[in-house]
Amino acid sequence: MRKLGDGGGEEWAAGGNEPEKPEKTSARFWRSPEGVFFISAALTVLCFLGHILFLLHAEPSRYSTLSKDSAFAYSSIPLFIGMVFFVAAILNFRRIKVYSASHIIAIIFVIVFGSLIVHGLIGFGTHLLRTSHGL
Numbered sequence: 001m002r003k004l005g006d007g008g009g010e011e012w013a014a015g016g017n018e019p020e021k022p023e024k025t026s027a028r029f030w031r032s033p034e035g036v037f038f039i040s041a042a043l044t045v046l047c048f049l050g051h052i053l054f055l056l057h058a059e060p061s062r063y064s065t066l067s068k069d070s071a072f073a074y075s076s077i078p079l080f081i082g083m084v085f086f087v088a089a090i091l092n093f094r095r096i097k098v099y100s101a102s103h104i105i106a107i108i109f110v111i112v113f114g115s116l117i118v119h120g121l122i123g124f125g126t127h128l129l130r131t132s133h134g135l
Contacts, residue, residue, distance in 0.1 A: 018024045033095035034103070041090035042107045047082025051075050051120060069131065076124040080115050086114035 058071035066074070089110045096103060129135075 033092045036121060037092040037103070038094060038106060040085045041110045042060055043085040044082050044089055044117070045113045047078040047085060048117050048120070050078040051082070051117075054078070063129055072124060072127055076121065079120045079124065082113075082117045086110065086117055089114070103117065 054075045055071065058066050058075070058123050089107075093103070094109070
């Protein structure tokens, strides 16, 4: 039997008889604000580039059967998704305690491509208004 004061050097979990397992360091980074910021920044850039590549593929192609309105509608889907990642990148950038040079470079890319996403969504909205009112 063990005495009450004898801890033995092990820490036990509150719910059971198993010692706590340390969390992996790579999993901790990807869940941190820095990891989520870099992932959101990369996905913001990829969403805008996906929008541009779709427009370049659909617009000048003679083989595409999409109308111009359908091409604008389909190409706006990555813009809406990119807007979510843009907001997530900004919010997670604010949660980072200490900024490094890579953080500053990434936030510049996020701001540039995020503003292009906002501009693309405004353009899509005005296109919808023009076509619905016959202008």
